[in-house]
Amino acid sequence: MTELRQAYITASGTYLPGDPVDNANIEAKLGYVHGKPSKLKKRILASNGILTRHYALDDKQRSTHQNRDLAVAATRECLKGSEIDEKSVDLLAVASTQGDLPLPGLASLVQAELAIGPLEIITTHGVCSASMMALKSAFNQLRVGEKKNAIVVASEMASRLLKKSRYEAVSNLRIDLESEFLRWMLSDGAGAFLLQDKPRWRGLSLRIDWIEIVSFASHYDLCMSCGTNNQSLWSKDFEQNQKNFHDFSWQDYTSYADAEANGALLIRQNLKLLEDVVKVGVDGFLKLINDGKIKADEIDHFVCHYSSHHFKGRILELLKLAGALIPEEKWFTNLYTKGNTGCASIFIALDELLKTGSLKIGQTIFCVVPESGRFANAYMKLTVVGGRDSGAF
Amino acid sequence: MALSEKEMTLGPKAQETLRHLLRIWLDFERKLISIPILRRLDQRTFTPEDYRTLLLNMRPQVIEGSRWISRAASSFTAEYSDIRSMILRHAVDEHRDYTMLENDFQSIGGKLEDIQSAKRNIGTEALAGYLMNEATKPNPINLLGAMFIIEGLGNKMASSWAVAIQECLSVSEKSTTFLSYHGENDETHMNKLYEMLDGKSIAHESADEIVKTAKVVARLYLLQLEEFDNT
Numbered sequence: 001m002t003e004l005r006q007a008y009i010t011a012s013g014t015y016l017p018g019d020p021v022d023n024a025n026i027e028a029k030l031g032y033v034h035g036k037p038s039k040l041k042k043r044i045l046a047s048n049g050i051l052t053r054h055y056a057l058d059d060k061q062r063s064t065h066q067n068r069d070l071a072v073a074a075t076r077e078c079l080k081g082s083e084i085d086e087k088s089v090d091l092l093a094v095a096s097t098q099g100d101l102p103l104p105g106l107a108s109l110v111q112a113e114l115a116i117g118p119l120e121i122i123t124t125h126g127v128c129s130a131s132m133m134a135l136k137s138a139f140n141q142l143r144v145g146e147k148k149n150a151i152v153v154a155s156e157m158a159s160r161l162l163k164k165s166r167y168e169a170v171s172n173l174r175i176d177l178e179s180e181f182l183r184w185m186l187s188d189g190a191g192a193f194l195l196q197d198k199p200r201w202r203g204l205s206l207r208i209d210w211i212e213i214v215s216f217a218s219h220y221d222l223c224m225s226c227g228t229n230n231q232s233l234w235s236k237d238f239e240q241n242q243k244n245f246h247d248f249s250w251q252d253y254t255s256y257a258d259a260e261a262n263g264a265l266l267i268r269q270n271l272k273l274l275e276d277v278v279k280v281g282v283d284g285f286l287k288l289i290n291d292g293k294i295k296a297d298e299i300d301h302f303v304c305h306y307s308s309h310h311f312k313g314r315i316l317e318l319l320k321l322a323g324a325l326i327p328e329e330k331w332f333t334n335l336y337t338k339g340n341t342g343c344a345s346i347f348i349a350l351d352e353l354l355k356t357g358s359l360k361i362g363q364t365i366f367c368v369v370p371e372s373g374r375f376a377n378a379y380m381k382l383t384v385v386g387g388r389d390s391g392a393f
Numbered sequence: 394m395a396l397s398e399k400e401m402t403l404g405p406k407a408q409e410t411l412r413h414l415l416r417i418w419l420d421f422e423r424k425l426i427s428i429p430i431l432r433r434l435d436q437r438t439f440t441p442e443d444y445r446t447l448l449l450n451m452r453p454q455v456i457e458g459s460r461w462i463s464r465a466a467s468s469f470t471a472e473y474s475d476i477r478s479m480i481l482r483h484a485v486d487e488h489r490d491y492t493m494l495e496n497d498f499q500s501i502g503g504k505l506e507d508i509q510s511a512k513r514n515i516g517t518e519a520l521a522g523y524l525m526n527e528a529t530k531p532n533p534i535n536l537l538g539a540m541f542i543i544e545g546l547g548n549k550m551a552s553s554w555a556v557a558i559q560e561c562l563s564v565s566e567k568s569t570t571f572l573s574y575h576g577e578n579d580e581t582h583m584n585k586l587y588e589m590l591d592g593k594s595i596a597h598e599s600a601d602e603i604v605k606t607a608k609v610v611a612r613l614y615l616l617q618l619e620e621f622d623n624t
Contacts, residue, residue: 220426236427283416286415321402
């Protein structure tokens with residue numbers, strides 16, 4: 001077997017559309033459903049702690065960008081700070097929860113707009129960990145020596161699902177926590193990485209030591225989804241619940257208008273299962289420690305696509321007792337100012353961490369992306385390395 | 394899974410053991426979701442018949458539980474007196490638990506003679522047989538692993554099952570005395586157990602055995618839940 005090569009994140013970029021929107025203006029931006037203020041907004045905002053975020057919407061809820069455009073802008077920002085030009089890119093991996101078109105894949109649209117290639121493309125689709133799936137694919141291609149570099153970009157335009165007209169289109173609308181929770185949680189943005197098979201000549205790079213992704217979809221029901229008005233239809237008790245296939249997926253309805261009127265196009269979160277998302281995430285972390293892949297006390301920076309306040313109560317105490325607690329001061333997040341941009345969040349956080357100037361050669365960064373969609377969690381260990389000009393390589 | 398207010402710390406070896414135990418617990422908890430009767434409880438389609446089935450199937454295990462734990466206490470020599478004391482206290486706490494089960498059963502329309510004559514299901518046979526066998530061995534420290542799973546479940550049952558049952562069946566806490574009781578007491582028991590993991594008497598091999606026993610007990614406990622009414 002050929003010896004595996006290393007892969008490094010050598011540049012990064014973020015793009016957030018429009019001006020930051022604070023909590024006082026969020027509802028005016030997304031629109032008052034049937035002209036009335038939300039009754040749940042305050043409570044949900046208080047629980048997620050987000051203060052500002054961005055939307056690719058104007059004040060009449062018309063799109064100001066395509067998802068593709070956010071990805072392209074983040075990629076250009078990333079390449080601007082890199083030591084290569086865009087013509088040298090030989091792999092483009094694009095992740096999103098929802099592309100601009102049901103088909104083709106978002107990577108095709110991003111490539112066309114970037115006007116690069118011919119080159120290999122990857123589109124990954126999922127929820128929050130889709131970016132890590134794209135990153136791992138690219139990482140492995142570099143490791144086996146098939147590619148020298150790759151652009152991996154994660155881009156989200158959730159605002160299309162959150163604007164008032166989506167809710168107003170539902171007949172006999174009964175907005176509950178399940179269908180409104182994510183309206184005050186998600187927002188738009190994109191983050192991009194350049195991966196190379198060697199570190200930068202000058203400046204810091206992040207060596208990817210490993211990426212682990214594990215899905216528990218066969219153990220749990222849907223926790224976050226869009227495309228069905230009844231998440232329990234997709235539960236493990238499928239046969240028991242099976243009545244007909246007329247209204248399972250939004251694509252089963254006679255018309256798409258019917259699907260929307262029936263609430264099948266609202267984005268939903270089953271809050272009852274969120275505690276299990278934390279448990280599955282903790283289980284994966286304990287496994288990594290037990291397998292010797294990470295030690296809690298070697299972590300210098302912990303970047304988690306989850307707010308620390310979700311980890312509370314007994315599980316926190318037990319982690320502490322078991323020597324597996326990462327102290328609060330090691331946590332890095334920009335969720336509160338950049339918003340929860342789904343799969344782009346982890347890239348946007350790492351981009352900011354790289355640019356804060358607080359990283360030091362030899363430090364360990366540990367990243368966790370718990371995906372509530374159907375329990376797919378991603379973990380990554382990075383090591384900060386210095387430039388090749390320092391003679392270390 | 395609870396901890397007391399006061400700060401508790403463990404040494405590196407006990408921490409490692411605890412991490413293994415926590416993973417076994419989390420896996421066990423995930424598998425519990427697939428047990429039909431618990432799934433109905435989770436989805437709030439649980440019926441009084443389900444609750445009677447649950448109680449009927451638990452009584453034999455509770456009776457057996459007090460037997461193996463007393464046996465285990467007698468199997469420890471003086472050098473393990475700390476563990477023995479803990480187990481003895483535990484045995485005293487729980488050896489008449491079944492009366493609560495019987496009262497709960499009657500409170501939801503079950504007949505005393507039905508629950509008193511309930512036979513062990515085949516999973517309970519396996520679990521009780523294994524535990525009694527281990528308890529008979531000299532200094533069965535590995536049973537700390539069994540207690541971790543069983544007490545942990547007691548804690549979980551009280552925190553979520555009792556409330557869910559009250560909701561589903563529109564009954565008060567008076568009908569879930571067994572489950573509620575365990576929530577309160579198993580918390581203290583769990584904390585004692587964590588302390589024991591750090592005991593000087595726990596050598597490297599014992600830690601491995603504790604972890605293995607936790608795995609076996611988790612599997613057999615699930616078997617007991619899977620085999621409801623299969624006597």
